[in-house]
Every structure is written in structure tokens, then in C-alpha cells.
Amino acid sequence: MAHEYEICKYYKNPYFNIFITQITNRSLHYHKDYEVLLKLDDTPINYHIKNKDYTINENEILLLNPLDIHGIKGSHVSTNFICLHINESYVDKFIPGESPLRFTK
Numbered sequence: 001m002a003h004e005y006e007i008c009k010y011y012k013n014p015y016f017n018i019f020i021t022q023i024t025n026r027s028l029h030y031h032k033d034y035e036v037l038l039k040l041d042d043t044p045i046n047y048h049i050k051n052k053d054y055t056i057n058e059n060e061i062l063l064l065n066p067l068d069i070h071g072i073k074g075s076h077v078s079t080n081f082i083c084l085h086i087n088e089s090y091v092d093k094f095i096p097g098e099s100p101l102r103f104t105k
Contacts, residue, residue: 003069004029008085015090024078028071033085034101035064040080048073063103
């Protein structure tokens, strides 16, 4: 199954973009950037990350690696997030060694 490749846009800063978004459903997708999501409202949702479903509650944070396939499937309620995309090349400047930074759990 092919997943959508999302191009993250950086408008005022070439290294990160932060915005508030309201989402009901989001198809499975991936991008080359890190993503940090902070859930703002009290309605739990199921978030799909790398073939697993997670229930996300108010004030919980998701940390997503570049190229992680993720999305919201089957939600019937809108939910609000603060979303931060961070350019992978920016993070790589601060991590020594050959292996890129990756979140594991």
C-alpha cells in the first residue's frame, strides 16, 4: 500500500515550523522531518504510528521520527494539536556520530 509523502514547508525559519491544527482524520503519511505534536483538547483519539494504534489524551506529546508512517484513522471528532516540524538536517548538526537521532518509545 502506497502512503502519501508530505512535504513540510518552512515559511519564516528554514529549520522549524510551528502551528495549531484541527484534525478529524489524516491519511497515513510520512515526511523527512521530525514532528512533535501536543494534544490540546480532552477528547481521546487513536493515532496510528508504524503499524500500531495509540490512544492520545489531552496534554500528551507525540514524538515522531523522520519517515515514520503515521496518521489518524477512523476518528469522528475533530481534535486540536500544536504541531512542530523540525528539519532533520538541523537536528543532525547537534548529534555527534553517524547515526541520526531516533525516538524509540
